[in-house]
Amino acid sequence: MVGMAEAEIEQSAGFDPRNLRVSDGEREHVVGLLQKAIGRGMLDLEEFTQRTDIALAARTRGELNAVLTDLPGLVHRDAAPQVVQYAGAVVGERLELRGHMSTINRSGPWVVPSHVLVQNKYGHTKLDFTEAQLTSPVVHIELQNKWGSVELIVPEQAGVDVSAITEVKYGEIDDKRATGATGSPMFVLTGKVHGGALKLRNPRRGIFG
Numbered sequence: 001m002v003g004m005a006e007a008e009i010e011q012s013a014g015f016d017p018r019n020l021r022v023s024d025g026e027r028e029h030v031v032g033l034l035q036k037a038i039g040r041g042m043l044d045l046e047e048f049t050q051r052t053d054i055a056l057a058a059r060t061r062g063e064l065n066a067v068l069t070d071l072p073g074l075v076h077r078d079a080a081p082q083v084v085q086y087a088g089a090v091v092g093e094r095l096e097l098r099g100h101m102s103t104i105n106r107s108g109p110w111v112v113p114s115h116v117l118v119q120n121k122y123g124h125t126k127l128d129f130t131e132a133q134l135t136s137p138v139v140h141i142e143l144q145n146k147w148g149s150v151e152l153i154v155p156e157q158a159g160v161d162v163s164a165i166t167e168v169k170y171g172e173i174d175d176k177r178a179t180g181a182t183g184s185p186m187f188v189l190t191g192k193v194h195g196g197a198l199k200l201r202n203p204r205r206g207i208f209g
Contacts, residue, residue, distance in 0.1 A: 018062030020093075020114075026138050029186055030055045030064055033137055036184070037071050061093075061114065061136070068137065093135065099123050107131075112139055119144040128153040130203045134185050143191030143198070151199040152187065159186040160200055167192040176201040 031052055038048045051067040058064040094115040097104050104120055107128035114136035118125050125145070130153055143150060143165070154160060159182035162173055171193040177200055189198075 018060060018065070020061045022058060022061055022064050025188075026064060027055055027058060029138055029184070030058075030068065033068060033071075033184055042071055065136065097125065099125070109133060111135065114139060116141045117144065118142065118150060120148050120150075121146050123148045124151075125149070126151045126153075128203075129158070129185075129187075130155060137184055138186045138188060140188050140190065143189060143193065145191075145194065145196060147195035149196045149199065150193075151201070153201055153203055154187060155185075156202045157183045159183050161186065161188045162198075162200075164188065164190045165193060165198075166190070167194065169193070170195040172197050174199045178202050 034043065034048055034051050034055065037043045038045070043051070055064060055067050058067075093113040094117065095113050096117045097106075097119065098117075099120040100123065102120060102123040104118070104123065104125040106126070107130075109131045110133070112129065112132045112134045116127075116139065118127070118141065125148065127141075127150075141152075152160070154177070156178060160175075160177070162175075165173070169192070173193060174197050179202075
C-alpha cells in the first residue's frame with residue numbers, strides 16, 4: 001500500500017531570507033512589475049523612476065521587495081509560510097515538501113515562500129497556485145523527484161521558466177497552459193525530471209467560464 005508522507009520538521013538556522021542575494025533576472029522582473037503598476041495608476045512617473053533605480057541597484061531580496069511592499073497584489077513580504085497537509089517543513093523562507101510513495105497536495109489559500117523544494121519518490125505531487133498567497137514575485141521550485149509525477153497549476157497570467165531543469169530522463173515536460181504566458185508571478189523551475197512527468201496547466205474553467 002502507498003503510505004502517507006511523514007512530516008520532516010527542520011529548524012531554521014536563523015538566517016534572515018531578506019539578506020539573500022538577487023539575480024539580474026529578478027531585478028528585471030521587478031522592474032516589469034513596476035511598469036504594470038504605473039500602467040494601473042498606482043505610481044506616477046517620478047515614483048516609477050525612483051523605484052526602478054532602487055530595484056536595479058538592489059543586492060538583496062529585502063532591498064528588492066522594498067519597492068513593491070505598498071503595491072497590492074504584487075508581493076506579500078511579511079506573510080509567514082505555513083505548513084498544511086502531508087509532509088512540509090519551513091526553513092527560513094524555503095518550504096520543503098518531502099515524501100516517499102506518497103501524495104503531496106497543496107491547494108486553496110496556502111502561503112508560498114520564494115523557494116520551494118519538492119522531493120517525492122514513487123509518488124504524486126500537485127501544487128495549485130490558483131488561490132495561493134505568494135511572498136515574492138519570483139518563486140523558485142527545485143525538483144528532486146524520481147518515478148513520480150509533478151503537476152503545477154498556475155494562473156493564466158503567470159510565467160513559467162523550465163530552462164534551468166538540467167535533465168529529463170525517462171520522463172517528459174507536458175505544458176498544457178492555454179497561452180504560455182511569461183508574466184507575473186514567475187515560477188522558475190530547477191532540478192531534474194526522472195522517470196515521470198512534469199505537468200503544467202492553468203486552472204480549469206467552469207461550464208460558463
